[in-house]
Amino acid sequence: MAMNVGTNSSGDADVMVDINTTPLIDVMLVLLIMLIITIPIQTHAVKLNMPVGNPPPPSTPPTVVQIDVDFDGTIIWNGETIPDRAQLEEHFKQVVDQPDQPEVHLRPNKLVTYKFVAMVMATAQRLGVAKIGLVGNEQFVK
Numbered sequence: 001m002a003m004n005v006g007t008n009s010s011g012d013a014d015v016m017v018d019i020n021t022t023p024l025i026d027v028m029l030v031l032l033i034m035l036i037i038t039i040p041i042q043t044h045a046v047k048l049n050m051p052v053g054n055p056p057p058p059s060t061p062p063t064v065v066q067i068d069v070d071f072d073g074t075i076i077w078n079g080e081t082i083p084d085r086a087q088l089e090e091h092f093k094q095v096v097d098q099p100d101q102p103e104v105h106l107r108p109n110k111l112v113t114y115k116f117v118a119m120v121m122a123t124a125q126r127l128g129v130a131k132i133g134l135v136g137n138e139q140f141v142k
Helices: 022-038 085-097 114-127
Strands: 002-007 013-018 064-069 075-077 080-082 103-108 132-134
Touching: 064 114, 075 085, 080 085, 085 114, 103 114, 114 132
Parallel strands: 064 103, 103 132
Antiparallel strands: 002 013, 064 075, 075 080
16 A cells, blocks of 8 residues: 655645555456466367267168159159048058158149148148158259
């Protein structure tokens, strides 16, 4: 702590007391450096237990169900035209009942409206089809 005793122009002695902050800043910087040094280095690694060797090839290739949606909303299941939604649901129920569900490939026509494709996907989801994918997306790229 520093104390400045001086006289002003009128001759009265005023005591001026100010805190010297330089040692305080020095101590804080030393503490900060010590804290930074003592913190362990963080490694950003994720430990994974990866299998060793080559996995066995699949015993049988997956079966595929091809669903085409034509430009006017006509649904074609593996080459067979599906007349209504009830018949589509029956086909999906047969897929769901199989122990190893086949892959369902949905190929919409470029000109079909979205409501027909969404109806097929919503029906599949509601009935529990787990493996469904859109095929032929390259036709939509301009």
